[in-house]
Amino acid sequence: MMLARNAESLYWIGRYVERADDMARILDVAIHQLLEDATVDVDRQARLVIQVLGLEAPDPDELMDVWSLTERVAYEKDSVGSIVDLIRSARENARGAREVTSSEMWECLNTTYNGLGDAERRARRLGPHEFLSYVKNRAAMFAGLADATLSHDDGYRYLLLGRSVERVDMTIRMLLSRAGDRVSSPAWVSVLVSAGAHDTFLRTYRGVLDAENIVEFMLVDRLFPRSVFHALRVAEQNMGDLEKRTSRVGAQGEALLLLGRARSSLEFLEPGRLLDDLQDRLLELQDTCREVNEAVTAQYFHVSPYVSWADARVDTEDHVIEESEL
Incomplete structure (x- = not known):
């Protein structure tokens, strides 16, 4: 019988990694379209992307462009539901469920998270596609490792x-x-x-x-x-x-x-x-x-209400997206 906290961690690891992958895919296509079409209303389209992804709407007075859109969806560490936040949450859940995940899965998530800073710096020089490709490739690697080692x-x-x-x-x-x-x-x-x-x-x-x-x-x-x-x-x-x-x-x-x-x-x-x-x-x-x-x-x-896990506070923080996004 699997502990409820381990089952919950695995469930949310699956959700977080999939969401990070899909957000990277959606953002990559949206940015390409915004840069290719000079006639498009960039502010309107950027807000539409944020709305589609279920993220908190930006300030009405803020003029959105490709860079602020990428910042909000991909890079912001303190923004609930950003790609960086999702990978961090997946990693933290994997850290707390090491006994039910393989070492390769943990190493993949840990290395992915630690590599986000370098990927962001490359993307700021070469364009957002660098960062988004990194996320997509690492998500695919994690899915393969889960299938092969678990x-x-x-x-x-x-x-x-x-x-x-x-x-x-x-x-x-x-x-x-x-x-x-x-x-x-x-x-x-x-x-x-x-x-x-x-x-x-x-x-x-x-x-x-x-x-x-x-x-x-x-x-x-x-x-x-x-x-x-x-x-x-x-x-x-x-x-x-x-x-x-x-x-x-x-x-x-x-x-x-x-x-x-x-x-x-x-x-x-x-x-x-x-x-x-x-x-x-x-x-x-x-x-x-x-x-x-x-x-x-x-x-x-x-x-049951009388059962209390020692790491309940961490789990609550990890799953904050549950109420705000779903």
Whole structure:
């Protein structure tokens, strides 16, 4: 039986690393677009990126540009939810759960965190892409190490559950950023690029860049790992394995029910109608992510009031994003 604090740490490590990776991807694409298009309203687009990422809105009197956007999303150490803050939080959770993570996973997160300063200095000389590429590459390394060096037991399932729930939320944010655009808008392609899906999409749809196809691929594709449906299915499978309960009447925990309903709602969507009420559907799925997080926390991480962990104060600080971001 895994301690609740270790299970919670693994769950949040999965979420923090995935969020840092996805934020780096989204910011990288946004910066490229801002620098390429001289006609765009930089302040408006920068605020939209911050809104999409769920970060605190900047001061209305502050004029945002590419550099202040990068500062807010990537570099700020004292800003809750920045990329640096997310990696720090993942590292601190790994530090407190060394007995249930591999030494390679810890070394990866620790080295990643310690290398952020050098990556930032290079980025300030050469451009933000240097820092964002560093984060993306290190997140990919961590995912590979977790898969290869961690026993695929309950600890691994908590890590995958956290990663999958976060991936659903972040993919939804990518789609929401374009949900109000015209079907013919070329901006839809940014969703594919942000998710690292552009090449796979072109091979799947034979190069036809159509908004309906893009939404279909990112929302309900069964095989692409960053699609909402695929991430929901992975989360549901790991949640089911964690429950380990049999019941003749099919009674299930709330989190598993929520995941199953969300997956079913996408599985039986009528083809060709995905753009109808897209924003409402995405917001509903985002609410489901929040409810799943609350259900998982209540079911697995909350201990009896009379039990007190010595490091409870650290855990509270590490998980401050839970209330403000989800």
